[in-house]
Amino acid sequence: MGTKLKKTYKFAFYTSSLLTLVLSGLIVIYELVFHTVIWSSVLIYALVCFIASFFIIQYRVEHFIYRRVKSIYNSVSLLDAASLRKDSITTDMASLKAEVEKFAQDKKLEIESLKVRENFRKEFMGNISHELKTPLFTVQGYIMTLLDGAIKDKKVRKKYLKRASKGVDRLLYIVKDLDMITKLETGDMTLFREDFNLNEVIENVVELIEMKATKKNIEVEVISPEDAVMVSADQERIQQVLTNLIVNSIKYGNRDGYIKVSVEEFNEDKYSIKVQDNGIGIEEENLPRLFERFFRVDKSGSRKEGGSGLGLAIVKHILEAHEEQITATSSFGEGSTFIFTLQKTKPTTTKETTSKLGLFF
Structure with a gap:
């Protein structure tokens, strides 16, 4: 704090000190010529001069800088003078420069964000x-x-x-x-959380997409623990997640290929679900946009297969509603892998609950 004050009022301090020395010297000379010097009066006079000079100079310099900088803001269309706060202006030019640079950088980022x-x-x-x-x-x-x-x-x-x-x-x-x-x-969609066996949901999904897989002679293999895999989630929405992922793998899968759906323990609280295929794969530059609405890796072939182009975006948002994440990895020409997690059923949880969760996109 001391360093900041010293920097901020450096100009006013030195200028006030100089004025005080000059004025006090004049008084001493005057009293030497005409009267006897009363040093206590000189010291009081010097102190009053210093304090008055310091505040007057500080105020005038701040006012001067504020007016000049504001005129610069007015002349530059990129910056907005209305957002310049008077209380943020000081005589410390380094701080003033940093403030203006920060303001300009923020505006630049805002413009870039608007362009995106x-x-x-x-x-x-x-x-x-x-x-x-x-x-x-x-x-x-x-x-x-x-x-x-x-x-x-x-x-x-x-x-x-x-x-x-x-x-x-x-x-x-x-x-x-x-x-x-x-x-x-x-966040307007209500999730009905309940405890259910994930193995049964996977089995239902595989039965539903069996005809699609048969058309391309794609084998769908399920690898999961023999015991019931009990999770806490919205059963209907998780079934939709699995359906969208497997149908997507069929859509971009090679004829006579395979799809593996595997379930394993992720940690003490969650299961990890993996959907893997040996299809055409995804180029590395397309992976960051994979879950965007209407984004298609193969813009010609995928349209022939149908679909709304929203499948993976819906998957991402359903899992985010469950406070879960999904990741995608791929090697172009070799296939893709999607992995997401689900909360295990808590032993003490026996009552079904309904929750409404907001989302961030």
């Missing part, structure tokens, strides 16, 4: 418009064809209506996923 958000918004709008326009144009094309006369042909009418129905189903699928991820991000 703007780019993300543009990319998101472009992606969602692309996802929606494909089924919309499909439905519109079939309906227009029917209206142009094809409706009179029963065979054509039935075929085109079925195709239009598939397009509508695709739209509903995308809108449903968008609604879910919005609720997850805003």
Whole structure:
């Protein structure tokens, strides 16, 4: 604190001292010439001069610097003079410089953050418009064809209506996923926490995706403890997490490949669940964006496979709602591995609870 005061008032101190010496010297000379010198009066006079000079100089210099710096702020469009606080200005030029540099750096970071958000918004709008326009144009094309006369042909009418129905189903699928991820991000989705056997959920998921895996002759192997793996979570949402991860592995998997779903103890409180495949893999530069909405590693092939492009984003948000994390590792051309954790059932917990958790994106 002493160093700060010495730095801050250095200019005022030396200037006041100089003025005090000059004025006191003049008084001494005056009294020597005309009267006898009264040293006690000279000392009192010097002290009063020093104190008065110090505060006047300090105030004037601060006021001068504030006005000059504020005029600089006004002349530079990047900085905002309204945010300049008068009480933060001192005669210490090093502190003043640091304050201005910090202000400019903060503004620069703010501008960069806004640019990133703007780019993300543009990319998101472009992606969602692309996802929606494909089924919309499909439905519109079939309906227009029917209206142009094809409706009179029963065979054509039935075929085109079925195709239009598939397009509508695709739209509903995308809108449903968008609604879910919005609720997850805003914390409006309620999680129903309960104790359940994770092995049974994995078995159900494998049965559900069996047809998809069979089409590409992909073998799905489950490696889990024989005893019940009891976890505390929202069973329906965890089933969705596993479904999205396994379906994603099938989508990007090689024909005649494999998918391994393994469960093991992570620590005393949690289990670790791993979904591993030997598919096309993910390039290293794409890994940081893997859980973004509508981000696709293979922008052409994945669209043929369908999906909303929100699967992994939903997975990430569901697990964050459970206060869990998911990680992804991959070697391009060799496959990918997704690992997440779940809370073990506590021995004393017998009552089901409902929780509503906020999310951060």
